[in-house]
Amino acid sequence: MLTPSVILSIQKLCSLHVGPIDLDINAQQCIGLSGSSGCGKSILLRAIADLTDHTGKMFLKGESYSSIEAPDWRRRVQLVPAESLWWHSSVSEHFQQPINQQYLSLLALKPKIEQQAVNQLSTGQKQRLAILRSLEKKPQVLLLDEPTASLDRDNTERVEALISTYLSTANAAAIWVSHDPEQLTRVANQGYKLVEGQLVTASSHEGDQA
Numbered sequence: 001m002l003t004p005s006v007i008l009s010i011q012k013l014c015s016l017h018v019g020p021i022d023l024d025i026n027a028q029q030c031i032g033l034s035g036s037s038g039c040g041k042s043i044l045l046r047a048i049a050d051l052t053d054h055t056g057k058m059f060l061k062g063e064s065y066s067s068i069e070a071p072d073w074r075r076r077v078q079l080v081p082a083e084s085l086w087w088h089s090s091v092s093e094h095f096q097q098p099i100n101q102q103y104l105s106l107l108a109l110k111p112k113i114e115q116q117a118v119n120q121l122s123t124g125q126k127q128r129l130a131i132l133r134s135l136e137k138k139p140q141v142l143l144l145d146e147p148t149a150s151l152d153r154d155n156t157e158r159v160e161a162l163i164s165t166y167l168s169t170a171n172a173a174a175i176w177v178s179h180d181p182e183q184l185t186r187v188a189n190q191g192y193k194l195v196e197g198q199l200v201t202a203s204s205h206e207g208d209q210a
């Protein structure tokens with residue numbers, strides 16, 4: 001029986017060499033996930049987002065994965081990949097509505113960026129916009145794959161603050177993948193390391209030697 005605060009429950013989730021994974025994530029909780037390069041962190045996020053083959057059970061607010069249409073699951077469980085994907089030429093075409101001005105400002109992005117061509121943006125600008133594109137869908141779970149890898153310290157802090165604000169205002173949850181143990185100490189309530197396909201509780205000060 002799920003307790004009301006559990007947003008995402010994962011049971012015996014397996015994909016490629018990752019799993020079986022059991023994990024419950026509560027509302028407003030951010031799980032930090034570390035592990036050596038190539039251990040399968042992205043595979044795990046893609047399995048949870050239903051973007052790669054997997055077995056096992058998942059429940060979103062008590063609703064079984066098998067009873068939720070795939071596009072709806074992917075809207076409610078948003079993956080922000082390490083390298084953002086863009087398929088239209090302009091930024092605005094990737095958003096359903098005008099971009100939230102408050103969010104743009106929080107990420108130090110100018111309003112005019114919405115009208116720019118994607119190929120005129122820096123990697124860091126694209127990374128921040130990809131986060132805003134995911135937030136527009138109002139996800140219940142955010143899967144963040146190294147979301148600040150291309151950012152300087154100031155912008156890293158801006159993204160951390162925005163995600164924290166989003167989780168509390170939307171009562172959402174996140175899994176945050178990072179190779180930076182200090183960042184995971186800042187953003188996560190609980191930390192895990194992926195070792196040989198299994199989640200191991202990570203000490204908040206444990207280094208990631210990847």
Ligand SMILES: Nc1ncnc2c1ncn2[C@@H]1O[C@H](COP(=O)(O)OP(=O)(O)OP(=O)(O)O)[C@@H](O)[C@H]1O
Nearest residue numbers: 016035036037038039040041042043044052082210
């Ligand atoms: N679709 C796939 N089919 C087969 N092997 C895959 C597939 N996707 C990834 N892999 C392999 O699985 C392993 C884990 O990849 P993954 O991208 O999950 O690693 P990671 O932990 O996110 O690494 P990094 O920290 O470097 O981003 C890698 O060896 C990769 O080559």
